[in-house]
Amino acid sequence: MQYDMMPLKGKTRYIFFDADDTLWENECYFREAEHRFALLLSSYATPGQTAEILARKQEENIPIFGYGSKTYLFGMLDAAVEICGDRFSKEIYIKAKEIIQELAYHEFHLMPDIEEVLKALHGTYRLAVATKGDLLEQMTKYRESGLEKYFHHIEVMERKSEEDYRHMAAKLDIRPEEILMVGNSVKSDIAPVISIGGMAIHVPHKVTWAHEMMDIPDSDRVYEVKNIKEILDLLL
Numbered sequence: 021m022q023y024d025m026m027p028l029k030g031k032t033r034y035i036f037f038d039a040d041d042t043l044w045e046n047e048c049y050f051r052e053a054e055h056r057f058a059l060l061l062s063s064y065a066t067p068g069q070t071a072e073i074l075a076r077k078q079e080e081n082i083p084i085f086g087y088g089s090k091t092y093l094f095g096m097l098d099a100a101v102e103i104c105g106d107r108f109s110k111e112i113y114i115k116a117k118e119i120i121q122e123l124a125y126h127e128f129h130l131m132p133d134i135e136e137v138l139k140a141l142h143g144t145y146r147l148a149v150a151t152k153g154d155l156l157e158q159m160t161k162y163r164e165s166g167l168e169k170y171f172h173h174i175e176v177m178e179r180k181s182e183e184d185y186r187h188m189a190a191k192l193d194i195r196p197e198e199i200l201m202v203g204n205s206v207k208s209d210i211a212p213v214i215s216i217g218g219m220a221i222h223v224p225h226k227v228t229w230a231h232e233m234m235d236i237p238d239s240d241r242v243y244e245v246k247n248i249k250e251i252l253d254l255l256l
Contacts, residue, residue, distance in 0.1 A: 021038040022045060024035070026199065026253045027146045028219065028243070029195070029254075029255065029256075030157055031153075031198070031200065031219065032146065032194075032198045032200045032219070033145065033197070033198070034146045034148055034172075034192065034194060034198065034199070034200065035141060035145045035146075035147055035148070035196065035200050035202060035219055035255070036147075036148050036149070036150040036156045036175075036188075036199060036200065036201045036202065037147065037150065037202050037203070038145070038150060038151060038201070038204060038205065038208070038209045039150075039151035039158060039161065039162065040151065040153075040161075041147055041164060041204045041205075042131065042134075042168060042203050042204050042209075042248075043130065043131060043134055043149070043222060044128065044129060044130050044131055044134075044161060044165055045129045045131060045223065047132075047136070049123055049126045050092065050123065052123075053092070053119050053120070053122075053123045054066075054071060054074065055221075056119050057074065057099075058070040058071060058118065058121070059068065059097055059120055060112065060115050060116065060192070061099075061100060061103055061112070063125035064104050064107065065103045069103070070099065070103060072114065073099045073102055073103060074095055074096065074099040076099075077094075077095040077096075077098040077102070078091070078095040079093065080098070081094050081095050081098070086152075086153065086154065086179075087153035088153045088154030088157050089120050089123050089124045089154070089157065090120075090154060091154075091198075092120060093117065093120040093132070093145055093163070095110065095132065096116045096119070096120070096249075097113065097116060100112050100113075100116060116253050118165075120141075121181065121247055123137065123193070123256060124157065126178070126219065127165050128161070130164070130165060130166075130167075130213030131248065132247075132248075133247065133249045134248055135167065135170075136249070137168060137172070137249060137251065137252060138170040139246050140252055140255070140256065141252070141255060142170045142254065144255075146172040146173075146246065147170050147171050147172060148171055148172055148173040148175065149162065149171055149173070149174040150164065150172065150175045150177065150179045150180070150182075150185075150201060150203075150209075151175070151176055152176065152177040152178065152179060152208065153176065155176050158174075158176045159174075159176065159236060162174055162238060169181050175188045175191075179214060180208040180209070180212060182212045182215050182216050184212075185199060185201075185212055185213055185216055185218070186216055191201065194230050195217075196216040196217050197214050197216075197218055197219075199216070199219065200217030200220070200221070200246075201213040201218060201219070201220045201221070202220070202221045202223060202251060203220070203221075203222070204222070204223055204225040206222065206223060206234050206235070206236050206237075207234045209222070209235055210237065210242060211234060211236075214239050214241055214242060215237075215239045217241075218241070219241045219243075219244045220241065220242050220243070221240075221242075221244070221245060221251055222236060222242065222243070222244045222245070223240045223245055223247065223248050223251070224244075224246075228236065
């Protein structure tokens with residue numbers, strides 16, 4: 021990974037920010053929901069067994085339903101049916117749905133220092149949000165964040181695939197190699213951008229979804245920082 025301050029200055033007009041766990045907290049709430057679901061099914065399986073089956077069901081459902089809390093509900097219900105069998109009950113269904121409702125409307129928290137960083141970059145660069153998942157969920161969080169005033173554009177992608185990033189670049193009339201993506205997920209924010217010739221800054225988060233884990237690409241266009249404030253040293 022590079023940490024040379026010069027190459028990023030003047031390389032792009034746009035800086036794209038991931039949303040969940042880059043602008044605001046997200047994954048910790050899914051972990052809490054998983055914990056509550058394991059407790060709900062504790063009479064039928066160990067927490068480890070429940071977590072393993074839930075993760076498998078999530079992977080099966082994502083290609084069909086995409087990302088977000090509604091897909092997480094489908095995963096929970098599928099897992100509960102597999103774990104409980106004939107003992108799956110209306111009560112389990114209702115309590116699983118309650119867990120998801122609380123997940124979808126959890127208390128909102130911006131990531132530390134993010135607004136300070138956006139204020140510093142705003143005006144020098146055009147800032148945009150590049151996220152994925154359920155459109156209504158992502159737009160609701162975006163509006164609730166109070167960060168709209170800093171951003172020129174928000175793109176809610178289906179997968180954050182290479183093609184999604186190319187489509188976003190075309191929409192904004194920039195070349196793929198002009199994309200500079202800032203995010204916590206190597207799989208979604210870093211690897212596909214590097215593959216199409218862009219640049220990326222990895223800002224690790226303390227909690228990472230297993231689905232998003234992979235090795236950081238070996239490229240001189242990948243930069244890694246310890247916290248979001250350090251990107252200012254690279255960009256200003």
